[in-house]
Amino acid sequence: MKEKLFDVPRRAVAGVSALLALAAVIVLTAMSNSTMQPLPASAPAAEFSAGRALRHLEAFATRPRPIGSQAGAQARDYLVGQLRAAGLDVRVQQAVGANSSTGLAAFGQVHNVVATRRGTDPTGTVVIAAHYDSAAMGPGTSDDAAAVAAMLETVRALGGTKLRNDLVFLMTDGEEDGVLGAEAFVREHPLGGKGGVLLNWEARGVSGPSLMFETSRDNAGLVGLFADAVPYPRGDSMMVELYRLLPNNTDFTPMTAAGFTGMNFAYIQESSRYHTADDSLAHLNRGSLQHHGTNMLALARELGGADLPALSAGHDVTYFRLFGLMITYPNGLVWPLAGLAVAAVAGLGLVAWRRRVAGPVRMLAGAVSAVVPVVLAVVLAQGLWEVLVAMRPEYDGMGGLLHRPGAFRAAVAVLAGLAVLGWYLALRRRIGPAALAIGALAWPAVLGVVCAQVAPGASFMFALPALFAALGGLAALLLRGSPRQGETGGAGPRVGGLARWMPGGTVWRVVVLTAGLFVAAGLLPGLALTAFDGMGLALGGVSAMVLALFVLMVLPVAELLLPEPARPLTRPVAFGAPLAAAALAVALVPAGLALDGFDAGNPRRTHLAYVMDAGTRTAGWVSADADPSEWTKTYVSGRDTTFLPPGYARGDLWTGRAPAVDLDGPRVRVLSRDGDTYRLRVTAGRGARSLTLRVERSITEVTAKADGLRAVTVPVTGTRANTWPGEVRFRGIPAGGAEITMRVASTGQAGEAGELRVTAIGERDGFAAVPGFTPMPAGLVAATREDGGLVAITRTYRL
Numbered sequence: 028m029k030e031k032l033f034d035v036p037r038r039a040v041a042g043v044s045a046l047l048a049l050a051a052v053i054v055l056t057a058m059s060n061s062t063m064q065p066l067p068a069s070a071p072a073a074e075f076s077a078g079r080a081l082r083h084l085e086a087f088a089t090r091p092r093p094i095g096s097q098a099g100a101q102a103r104d105y106l107v108g109q110l111r112a113a114g115l116d117v118r119v120q121q122a123v124g125a126n127s128s129t130g131l132a133a134f135g136q137v138h139n140v141v142a143t144r145r146g147t148d149p150t151g152t153v154v155i156a157a158h159y160d161s162a163a164m165g166p167g168t169s170d171d172a173a174a175v176a177a178m179l180e181t182v183r184a185l186g187g188t189k190l191r192n193d194l195v196f197l198m199t200d201g202e203e204d205g206v207l208g209a210e211a212f213v214r215e216h217p218l219g220g221k222g223g224v225l226l227n228w229e230a231r232g233v234s235g236p237s238l239m240f241e242t243s244r245d246n247a248g249l250v251g252l253f254a255d256a257v258p259y260p261r262g263d264s265m266m267v268e269l270y271r272l273l274p275n276n277t278d279f280t281p282m283t284a285a286g287f288t289g290m291n292f293a294y295i296q297e298s299s300r301y302h303t304a305d306d307s308l309a310h311l312n313r314g315s316l317q318h319h320g321t322n323m324l325a326l327a328r329e330l331g332g333a334d335l336p337a338l339s340a341g342h343d344v345t346y347f348r349l350f351g352l353m354i355t356y357p358n359g360l361v362w363p364l365a366g367l368a369v370a371a372v373a374g375l376g377l378v379a380w381r382r383r384v385a386g387p388v389r390m391l392a393g394a395v396s397a398v399v400p401v402v403l404a405v406v407l408a409q410g411l412w413e414v415l416v417a418m419r420p421e422y423d424g425m426g427g428l429l430h431r432p433g434a435f436r437a438a439v440a441v442l443a444g445l446a447v448l449g450w451y452l453a454l455r456r457r458i459g460p461a462a463l464a465i466g467a468l469a470w471p472a473v474l475g476v477v478c479a480q481v482a483p484g485a486s487f488m489f490a491l492p493a494l495f496a497a498l499g500g501l502a503a504l505l506l507r508g509s510p511r512q513g514e515t516g517g518a519g520p521r522v523g524g525l526a527r528w529m530p531g532g533t534v535w536r537v538v539v540l541t542a543g544l545f546v547a548a549g550l551l552p553g554l555a556l557t558a559f560d561g562m563g564l565a566l567g568g569v570s571a572m573v574l575a576l577f578v579l580m581v582l583p584v585a586e587l588l589l590p591e592p593a594r595p596l597t598r599p600v601a602f603g604a605p606l607a608a609a610a611l612a613v614a615l616v617p618a619g620l621a622l623d624g625f626d627a628g629n630p631r632r633t634h635l636a637y638v639m640d641a642g643t644r645t646a647g648w649v650s651a652d653a654d655p656s657e658w659t660k661t662y663v664s665g666r667d668t669t670f671l672p673p674g675y676a677r678g679d680l681w682t683g684r685a686p687a688v689d690l691d692g693p694r695v696r697v698l699s700r701d702g703d704t705y706r707l708r709v710t711a712g713r714g715a716r717s718l719t720l721r722v723e724r725s726i727t728e729v730t731a732k733a734d735g736l737r738a739v740t741v742p743v744t745g746t747r748a749n750t751w752p753g754e755v756r757f758r759g760i761p762a763g764g765a766e767i768t769m770r771v772a773s774t775g776q777a778g779e780a781g782e783l784r785v786t787a788i789g790e791r792d793g794f795a796a797v798p799g800f801t802p803m804p805a806g807l808v809a810a811t812r813e814d815g816g817l818v819a820i821t822r823t824y825r826l
Contacts, residue, residue: 041534042587045541049581052350052548059351060553062236062294062314063259063321073184075320077313080173080180083109084308088172093163094135094201095716095759096792102159106140106175106198113182115142115196122215123731123765124200124207125739130747132729132769134739135207135758140198141216144182146191151335152223154195154287155181155327156209156278158202163792163816164809165304168311169294171202174228177320184324190331195223199278204758209278213285215737224249224330224338225289227279228319233305234312235296235560237319240266241279243288247357248338250346253290254353256329257322262292263347264484265554272482288338292322295560299428303632303808345487349549358483361490365479368472368490371497376465378504385462392458393466396450401470401575403446408439408571411616412564419620420654421631424810427565430629434619436559438612439567443574445608451582452605456595460586465500467579468493471547474576488554489576492547496580499543503536503583540583551577627805633659634810637685637797638788638819640672641692647671650681651812658804672821674721674751674786686798692820693718693789694764703771705783705826709757710764712820715789718760722753722771723784730768733761751786783826791818 068078087102103119110117120139127133140159157174161167178196185194195218201207213219225243239253239262246267254260270291279291294315300306346355379385385393415435416423429435454463475490555570555577562569625631633656639646647670648662655663663681671682691712698706711718725746732738746752757765771783794800796818803809809816 038587041537042584045537045584045587046581048541049544049548049584052545053552056350056549056553057556060236060261060348062234062312063318065313065317072186075177075180075184075317075324077317077320079183080176080316080320081308081313083176083179084168084172084311087159088166088168088176089308090166091163091792092159092161092167093716093758093792094137094160094204094207099160099200100138103138103140103200106159106179109179110140110142110182110196115144115182117142120212120216121736122211123733123736123739124205124209124211125731125741126205126207126210127741127743128205129745130725130743130752131754131756132726132731132741132743133205133207133756133758134731134765135201135204136733136736136761137200137208137211137759139200139208139212139216141212141218142182142196142198144185144190144194144196146193146331147189148191149193150191150333152193152195152218152221153327153330153335154197154218154223154225154282154289155228155323156197156199156225156282157228158199158208158278160200160203160208161306162203162302162811164302164811165306166308168307169230169233169315170301170306171229173230173311173316174319177228177316177323180320181324181327185327188328190328192331192333192335194327194331201758202278204756206276206278206281207758210281213281214739219282219285222286222288224335225279225282225287226323226326226330227277227282227289227291228323229277229291229293230315231293231295231301232298232560233296233300233310234315235294236261237292237294237315237322238262238266239290239292241270241291242267242343243283245288245340245342246290247340247342247344249288249290250344250355252329252333252338253326254346254355257325259318259321260353261318261348264343264345265347265488266557268478268482268485292319294319295557298560298563299425299430299629301428302811303630305630305808343484345484347487347550349546361479361483361486364494365472365475365486365490368475368494368497371494371501372465372468372472375468375497375500375504378501379461379465382504384504385459385465389458389462390466393454393463394469395466396454396458397463397467397470397579400446400450400579401572403450404443404571404575405568407442407446408567411435411438411442412567414616415564415620418616421625421652421656423653424632424634425563427563427567429564429623431623432559432564432619434615434622435564435567436570438615438619439564439571440555440574441608441612441615443571444578445605445612447575447578447582448608449605455589456592460582460592464582464586467582468497468500471576471580472497488550492550492580495543495546497543499540500583502539502543506533506536506539537584537587544580544584547577547580625806630806630808631656632810633803633807634812634815635659635662636814636817636819637688637794638671638675638821639685639687639690641820641822644687645670646685646687648683648685649814651678652681652810655681656807658801658807661801672786673784673823674723675788675819675821677750688796688798688818688820690714690791690796690818690820692822693787694822695720695785695787695824697826698766700826703773704768705771706766706768708764709767709787711757711760712789715791715820716760717756717758717790718765719788719790720755720767721751721786721788722755722769723751724753724771724774726753726755726769726771728770729755731757732766734763738766784823785826786821786823789820790814791820792816794818
C-alpha cells in the first residue's frame with residue numbers, strides 16, 4: 028500500500044517533468060526562429076545595416092506608391108539616381124503588363140527599373156528582384172519598399188568587389204495589380220528571356236524572420252547553397268509545397284514560369300497591417316529588414332561567384348530547421364522515411380500486442396476514433412471564428428488577420444486540447460490508454476505517406492514526428508522488462524498504460540518516451556504558429572488540426588498525470604478537467620476582445636468609395652462593411668443601390684447620397700466592330716490614374732495597347748461574381764488613353780446582338796475633391812477592397 032501511495036505523486040512528477048521538457052523544446056524552437064537584431068548605420072562597411080537601409084525608406088517610402096501615381100514616379104527617380112551613383116548600368120523599361128483571372132483582364136503601364144552590375148567572367152545572371160509600387164491604401168514600407176531599400180544597401184555593401192556573374196537588380200512596377208511589371212519583364216525585356224537565378228523578396232506583414240517560402244522545381248542545388256551561405260536560414264519545404272497549391276502569386280510566379288530558377292523570401296508576422304496605412308516606417312520591425320538584407324547580401328556574394336550551371340539539379344530536397352539546425356535531404360528519402368514511420372508505428376503496435384499492453388482490435392479502434400478529436404478541433408476553431416465575427420463584425424473585413432490575436436490563438440489551442448481530452452477520457456477505460464496512444468500515431472504516419480505522394484516536401488512534418496514518437500514508444504516498451512504481478516490475466520491484454528512511473532529504474536522509460544516526442548515538439552507547434560501568421564483566425568481550423576495531432580502524440584506522457592486506468596476517474600478528473608478547459612476557452616473570448624480593442628495604434632478597417640455617374644451627375648457613397656464605423660455612417664445610412672451606375676454595385680453595400688463633383692469622366696469611342704469583337708479608344712479623364720470597364724456580357728479575349736508600346740493580348744475565362752460578368756482594368760493608364768480590343772460572348776438571342784452595355788469607371792485616389800469630406804479619424808484605416816479610398820466617375824455606353 029505504501030508503494031502505491033508513493034507511486035502516484037512520483038508518476039505525476041514524471042508527467043509534469045516530461046511536459047515541461049516538451050514545453051522547453053517548443054519555447055527554444057520559437058526563440059531560435061526570432062528576428063535578428065538590426066545593425067546601426069555605424070556598422071562596418073562590408074556588412075548589411077538596417078540603419079543605413081532605413082535612410083532610403085525615409086526618402087521614398089512614406090507615401091502610397093500605386094502604379095501610375097506621382098509618388099511612384101518620384102520613388103522611381105530616387106531609385107534610379109541611387110543605382111546610377113553606385114556605378115550600375117540603369118535602364119527603365121516601359122511596357123504594358125497584363126494578367127487575367129476569372130472574368131477579368133488586367134493591364135497596366137509599368138516602369139521597371141533594371142540595374143546591372145557586370146561580372147568578370149559570367150556563367151549566367153543572378154536577378155535580385157522586389158517591387159517598388161505599393162497598394163493604394165498605404166506606403167507599403169514592408170510590402171515591398173523594405174526589400175527595395177535592402178537592394179540599395181546590398182549594392183553599397185558589395186562596393187567594388189569583383190564578382191564572376193552579372194547581378195541584375197530588378198525593381199518592378201505594378202506587382203500589386205497582378206504582377207504586371209514582372210510579366211512585362213519576362214515577355215519583352217532581353218534579360219527576361221535569358222533566364223538565370225532569381226532571388227525575389229516580399230512581405231506579408233511588418234515583422235518576423237525572413238522566410239524562404241518558395242522555390243522553383245528541382246531546387247536541390249539552390250537550397251544547398253542557401254543553407255550553407257546564409258548565416259540565419261529560415262523557412263522549410265512544407266511552405267514551398269503549400270504555396271505551390273495555393274492560387275497566390277508574386278513576381279516570382281511569372282518569372283519562374285518563363286524559365287528562371289530561384290528562391291522567394293518574405294516575412295509574414297503582424298499581418299493585420301498588410302495592405303493598410305499601417306504598413307509604415309513606424310511599424311516596420313528593423314530586425315526583419317536586417318534579416319532580409321543580411322540574407323540578400325550573403326546570397327549575392329555567393330551566387331555572384333558561383334558556377335551557376337553547376338547548381339542545376341534533377342530533384343527537389345526537403346529542408347527545415349530543427350533544434351537550431353538547418354536539415355536538408357534529397358526527396359528520394361521522402362518515401363523511405365514515410366515508410367519507416369509507418370513501419371515504426373506498426374512495430375510499436377506489434378510489440379505492445381506481444382507484451383500484452385494493447386490488443387490489435389483496441390489499437391484499430393483507437394486509430395479509427397482518433398479522427399473524431401481532430402475533426403472536432405477544426406470545427407471548434409472555425410466555430411470560434413464565427414462567434415468572434417458575430418460579436419465584432421468588423422473582424423470579417425480583416426480576413427482573420429487581427430492586431431492582437433494572442434488570446435484567440437490560445438483559445439484555439441485550448442479547444443484543440445479539449446477535443447482530444449474529451450475523446451481520451453471518454454474512451455480511456457474502454458479501449459485503454461496504450462491502444463488510444465498507439466492508434467492515434469497512425470494519423471501523422473498516414474499523413475506522411477499522403478504528403479509523400481502529393482506534396483513530398485511536406486512529408487517530413489508528419490512522418491518524422493510519427494517515426495521518432497514510435498521509436499520512443501518502442502524503446503519504452505523494450506525497457507519495461509517482464510510484466511509485474513497482477514498486470515496481465517489469462518484473458519489477454521489488460522487495459523493498461525504505455526508509460527507508468529514504477530520503481531526499479533523505469534525512469535528511463537519516461538526519458539526515452541519523452542525524447543521521442545522532441546521532434547514533434549520542435550515541428551508541429553511551429554507549423555501551427557506559421558499557419559496562424561499566414562492564414563489568420565479565419566482559417567484557424569488549420570492550426571487547430573495541427574495542434575490536435577500534437578496533443579494526440581503527447582498522450583503517453585500526459586497519461587502519467589492520471590490514475591491507473593483500471594480505476595474509475597474521479598469527478599474532478601472526469602468532469603473537472605474538461606469543464607476547466609472549456610471555461611478557459613470561453614473566458615479567453617472576452618479577454619481577447621478586450622485586449623484586441625481598436626485604437627489609434629491598432630485601427631479597424633473601413634471601406635468607403637465615392638461614385639458619380641457623369642451623365643446624370645448622380646453621386647453617392649458606397650461601403651462594403653458589414654457594420655460600418657460611426658465615421659463611415661456619416662456617409663452611408665441605407666441599402667439603396669438603385670441610384671448607382673449600371674454594373675457598378677458588387678456584393679452587399681451600404682450607400683448614401685453625395686454631392687456631385689466637378690470632374691470630367693471617362694470616355695469610350697468605338698473605333699471598329701467585327702461581330703462580337705469591339706475595338707475601343709478609352710480615356711480615364713483628367714487626373715484619373717486608372718480605368719475600369721464593366722461589361723454586361725462575359726469576355727473571352729482582350730488586347731490592350733498604349734501609344735508607343737507593344738500591344739498585349741490575354742485570354743479570359745469565367746465571369747465576375749456579383750456584378751456584370753466581364754471586366755477590363757487598365758492601371759496607370761496614360762493621359763492620352765489606350766486602345767482596348769475585346770471579344771465578348773454572343774448572347775445567342777436574335778435582336779440583341781447589336782447592343783452591348785459597358786460602364787467605364789475613371790478612378791482617382793483620395794476624396795479631397797468631394798465637397799464637405801472630413802478626413803478619416805485616428806483609429807480607422809482604409810480596407811483592402813480595390814475601390815476603397817477612390818473617387819469613381821462613370822459613364823455607361825450602349826455599343
